[in-house]
Amino acid sequence: MAGFRSLAYQVRDARNDRALRRHSLRRCLERFAPYGHRATWWHLCDRHGIAPEDRAADPQRLVAALEELEEARAVWLEYERQFAERRRREKYHGLRRPEWAWGGSGDAVVRCADPGVRPDGTLGEVLRRLVAALESEPGTGCPVCGEQELLWPAHGPGHRRGPRAGHRAWEGAWAWDGPVCAGCGIVVPRPALLDAVSVADPASAGAA
Template sequence: MTSFPATARRVRDQSLDPRVRRVRLRNCLDHFAPFGFRATWNSLAATHCIPDRIEEDPASLVLALEELEAARALVPPQAAAFAALRRRQKRDGQRVPATLHPWDSWGCHAIAYCPEPQRFPAESLPVVVGRVLEACAAGTDPVARCMVCGSHDRRPRMACPNCGVLPGGRNNPV
């Protein structure tokens, strides 16, 4: 499996067939898919009007990739801050974190997981990822309030009725 940057370069490579470039964009979602693979793809396809016949608008692939990269760029500073905090805690003898890691440190998959692929937040990926990271840093309780849309109409273990995001992600529903 190639890295996200290497796959992104292939999406931008205009010498490749547009269908291959579309597959490479989907491969980027193997590395970073904040809503889950299918919901993230559906969001990018809807936002950037990626046509079924990609030959009609291959530029839409680069626009979708740029949105994905902008959202992905928000994660490393948060991951570095969390790693520094854990190093300090371990140095002080706290071997088990006081709170669970609020988002997946292995590529930030499903940070705002949407169990229904056709239902995802209307905002752009960077806005949604930024909101989730800020809410996690502030210690927002995902049961009381949705970390993406701020709705107080939350139901435990169910996706938000407003934006479709499942609190706690795919593997850790709150």
Template structure:
């Protein structure tokens, strides 16, 4: 499997067939999908109007990739800092993280996981991702209110009624 940057280059390559460029954009989601694969694809397709017949608007792929890369830029420094902190803790014999983090330090899947691909935040990915990471860094408790939209009437272990985000992600719903 190639890396996110290598796959992004394939999406931007206008000499490639637009259908292959669309496949490359979907492959980018294997590396970074903040809402989960299907919900992130649905968000990008809706926000950038990616048509079924991609030949009608191949530039929609580049617009979608720009948004995905901007969100990834928000995550990378925090993931690198978390990884550096983990290495330091391991060097001192402490092998477990202090607290669970809401993102995968090797990817970025499920930062704002949406179990229903059709229901996800409508704001740009970098805004939503930044909001969730800032709230987690500030020690916000996702049991009290939604980290994305601020809804205070959350149902335990269920996705937010307003934005569709499941706190804690797919494997650890809060």
């Protein structure tokens, strides 16, 4: 399976036809899509003048979109590297803290609840704001746009129905997810929020 760098090379390779270069850019999003695959693709298309369904898009626009994605990926990889180093030091000194780093593929680092509603700015700018929030004291608003109105879904991904109803909401892979920002539309990571804000989660309140 091709990695991100190999796919990025295919996007830049002028020997490839336009359809392959576009396809390679879409496949890059399988390796890193900070808003989720569809929302990230729509973001890149809007910013760089690419029609989402155009299989013969201008190669220069495709490369510009790739460069924005690469910048954002570099921001996040550096955060993960520094986080891992800090955790090693803390463990060496016997400090135990919740391991709130995103766990792997880069999918939906700052997921958009609605792919059509996304933050302003480049992907790199948005991730820098998120990283700054995660490295600071938790707050009460959106770490990306500062909006104070945060909307908890009545039935989030962790609000279980059926045989497992009654288990706490937001378990497992969804533990990172908090409320949806009413301003920029991101699903706010719980580590960026004060505990008092997280208590406002109706699912958490119901489980208490």
